[in-house]
Amino acid sequence: MLELTPELLGNYLASSLPGAKEVEVRDMSRLPLGASRETYRFDARVVKFDGTEESLRLILRRDPPASHVDSDRRTEFESYRAIYGHGIPVPRMILLENDPAKLGGAISIAEDLRGFHNSEYQLQEAAWAKHLPGLARQMWGYMGKLAAVDVAKLNLETFMKPATVQNAARRQLDYWVETFRRNQVGADPIMEAAIRLLDRTCPIAKKLAMVHGDFRAGNFLYDDGGEIRAILDWEMAHIGDPLEDLAWSINRVFSFGKDDRRSGLAPRHEAIAIWEQASGIKAQADALAWYELFACLKGQALWVSTATVWETGKNRDIILAYASWWLTNAQNRAALEIMGRL
Amino acid sequence: MPQLAGFDANSVAMMSAMLKMVAEEWDRSAAWRVEENAAIRALMKAAVPVVADGGLASRLERLAARVDRDLHLKKLDEANDELREALTMLHANIETLRTPAAKQVNESIWTELRRSVERRRVGLANF
Numbered sequence: 001m002l003e004l005t006p007e008l009l010g011n012y013l014a015s016s017l018p019g020a021k022e023v024e025v026r027d028m029s030r031l032p033l034g035a036s037r038e039t040y041r042f043d044a045r046v047v048k049f050d051g052t053e054e055s056l057r058l059i060l061r062r063d064p065p066a067s068h069v070d071s072d073r074r075t076e077f078e079s080y081r082a083i084y085g086h087g088i089p090v091p092r093m094i095l096l097e098n099d100p101a102k103l104g105g106a107i108s109i110a111e112d113l114r115g116f117h118n119s120e121y122q123l124q125e126a127a128w129a130k131h132l133p134g135l136a137r138q139m140w141g142y143m144g145k146l147a148a149v150d151v152a153k154l155n156l157e158t159f160m161k162p163a164t165v166q167n168a169a170r171r172q173l174d175y176w177v178e179t180f181r182r183n184q185v186g187a188d189p190i191m192e193a194a195i196r197l198l199d200r201t202c203p204i205a206k207k208l209a210m211v212h213g214d215f216r217a218g219n220f221l222y223d224d225g226g227e228i229r230a231i232l233d234w235e236m237a238h239i240g241d242p243l244e245d246l247a248w249s250i251n252r253v254f255s256f257g258k259d260d261r262r263s264g265l266a267p268r269h270e271a272i273a274i275w276e277q278a279s280g281i282k283a284q285a286d287a288l289a290w291y292e293l294f295a296c297l298k299g300q301a302l303w304v305s306t307a308t309v310w311e312t313g314k315n316r317d318i319i320l321a322y323a324s325w326w327l328t329n330a331q332n333r334a335a336l337e338i339m340g341r342l
Numbered sequence: 343m344p345q346l347a348g349f350d351a352n353s354v355a356m357m358s359a360m361l362k363m364v365a366e367e368w369d370r371s372a373a374w375r376v377e378e379n380a381a382i383r384a385l386m387k388a389a390v391p392v393v394a395d396g397g398l399a400s401r402l403e404r405l406a407a408r409v410d411r412d413l414h415l416k417k418l419d420e421a422n423d424e425l426r427e428a429l430t431m432l433h434a435n436i437e438t439l440r441t442p443a444a445k446q447v448n449e450s451i452w453t454e455l456r457r458s459v460e461r462r463r464v465g466l467a468n469f
Contacts, residue, residue: 032352186419187426190455193433252469322356325363326464333459333469341452342459 002104004028004040004062012103013044016095022047031059037235038062038105041112057112058094063105073106074098078159079237080110083210086149088142089230113221116229120218123264124257131226136266137274138228139220143249144278147209147242154210156239163239165205172240173198173294180301183308190332191300194293197339203287205241213237215245216254217263243283246275247291251299252334253327289338296335303327359466366465374461375418379410381457382425385450386432392443393435401428429454 002008006025013023028042044056063073077096084090095109122128123135163171177195213236221229249263250271256264262271272283307324309315336342346354387406393399405428410421429451436447 030349032349186423187430189426189430189433189451190459192430193455196434196437253467255468258468318353318356318360322360325360326467329459329462329464330467330469333463336456336459342456 004038004060004103006042008103009042009060010044012097013046013095016097017046019048019050020046021049041114056094057114058109059091059112060107060109062103062107063100073108073235075159075237076233076235077108079156079210079234082154082156083146083149083234086154087145088149089228090234091230091232113230116221116223118218118221118232120216120254120256120264123217123222128226131222132261132265134226135217135222135228136263136270139215139217139263139265140246140249140271140274141278142228142231143212143215143245144275144281146212146215147245147275147279147281149210151208151210151239156210160237160239163208165208165241168205168208168240169202169290169294172238172244172298173202176294176298176301180297180304183301183305185304185307185311185328188300188332190335191297194297194335194339198290198294198297201286201290203241203284203290205243206281206284206287207242208239209242211238211240211242211244213245214248216249216251217256217265218254241287241291242279242281243288243291244294246272246283247288247295248298250292251295252337253299253330293335293338296331296338300328300331300335303331362466363464370461371415372413372418375415375422376410376413378458378461379418379421379425381454382429383408385447385454386425386428388450389432389436389447392439392441392447393432394439395435398431398435402432 006028009028010023010025013025014020017023024045024047026043026045028040031039031041038061040060040062042058042060044058046054046056048054061073061076074096077093080090080093084092091110091113093108093110095107097103097107100106123132161171180191180195212231212234214233215231219233220231223229250268251262254263255261260267262268265271266274272288275281276283303324306320307328310320310324333342383406386402390399390403390406393402405425408421410418412418433448433451436444436451
């Protein structure tokens with residue numbers, strides 16, 4: 001894969017940033033964020049044709065040669081732009097490059113919100129305990145707010161597949177069943193039982209919303225005072241049932257404190273209550289249970305995909321091997337619990 | 343030794359965690375596979391007279407009669423995978439039947455699936 005160097009990046013930015021004559025890239029480093037895309041932080045000194053200079057702090061995300069997430073760089077970029085200004089904190093998008101030939105993969109560049117934390121495991125340290133109730137209110141509060149945004153006003157269908165209240169669940173189910181089966185590593189009778197149950201009981205959505213697709217602790221920035229500064233990682237965003245985000249966030253495999261606090265922040269019933277108040281939507285028990293089991297299937301599809309990417313040697317980032325190893329069985333335990341069989 | 347930070351430090355931390363996972367799995371690897379393969383075979387033997395599909399019944403009978411003689415992990419895994427694939431088919435079939443015997447087999451399958459996740463449980467997992 002093409003090595004991203006400061007020189008390469010600087011030359012590219014000089015030809016791509018509006019008004020830029022020269023760009024010097026400094027202090028570039030790769031960040032340990034997620035498994036689906038490479039993330040780099042850097043400073044850019046931009047000398048413009050009008051003689052002015054600008055210093056920018058930027059984050060670059062690049063598609064690797066192989067990933068377990070079939071997301072479109074454009075979808076993530078446009079998702080950020082669509083939701084910007086609707087009461088959910090997100091970084092400002094700067095540039096999108098879809099041509100993989102230029103920088104070794106499609107890339108997006110955004111403002112870098114520095115000095116904040118994103119680790120979900122750091123939140124389990126004793127020093128952060130006092131911030132967890134506030135973070136829970138904010139995380140599920142923003143999630144509820146997202147659910148309440150009028151999806152018709154976001155023009156999502158210019159870059160997202162459309163959905164209806166009738167087919168929202170079915171479309172997602174079909175997609176993730178296919179993804180799971182395509183990447184399956186060995187027989188999985190628990191997940192197959194879950195698929196049969198999901199197939200028999202597909203719900204009709206009460207409303208459509210912009211669904212983040214991976215809304216949980218670990219995908220937001222927070223400051224030393226326990227304030228959420230930005231919601232990140234919108235690459236799986238789509239139009240769908242807002243219950244999907246709630247169910248995903250309370251997936252047992254995201255219990256980072258290894259106890260009953262979902263996303264390592266709050267118990268399940270508290271998470272639901274915060275979301276309901278913020279969204280104005282009552283989470284119907286059977287529909288939410290469906291999406292919780294669906295979250296297990298979607299999770300399992302992602303975890304076996306990481307295993308496949310690792311085993312084929314397409315991407316040797318250690319997180320792919322590490323995460324897929326423990327997550328696949330934990331996800332099956334979670335599925336058994338939701339089916340009342342643990 | 344250089345002081346690591348950021349991406350490199352994170353990668354090394356994960357490698358360290360994986361070594362712990364390997365150590366946990368090392369001693370039990372063959373034992374749980376042998377136990378599970380035997381448990382699934384016993385379940386299949388009991389299900390043979392209950393399933394409505396003759397082809398499935400023949401397959402279950404054939405698989406139930408096998409014994410793990412080669413205890414290399416690769417061979418145990420091959421047998422385990424074949425057994426779990428057949429277990430999936432058995433479960434899908436038995437779910438559709440309403441006889442007391444079928445319900446008993448169904449409950450046995452769920453019990454075995456619960457035991458299967460405990461055999462594979464990773465100590466550092468979140469759940």
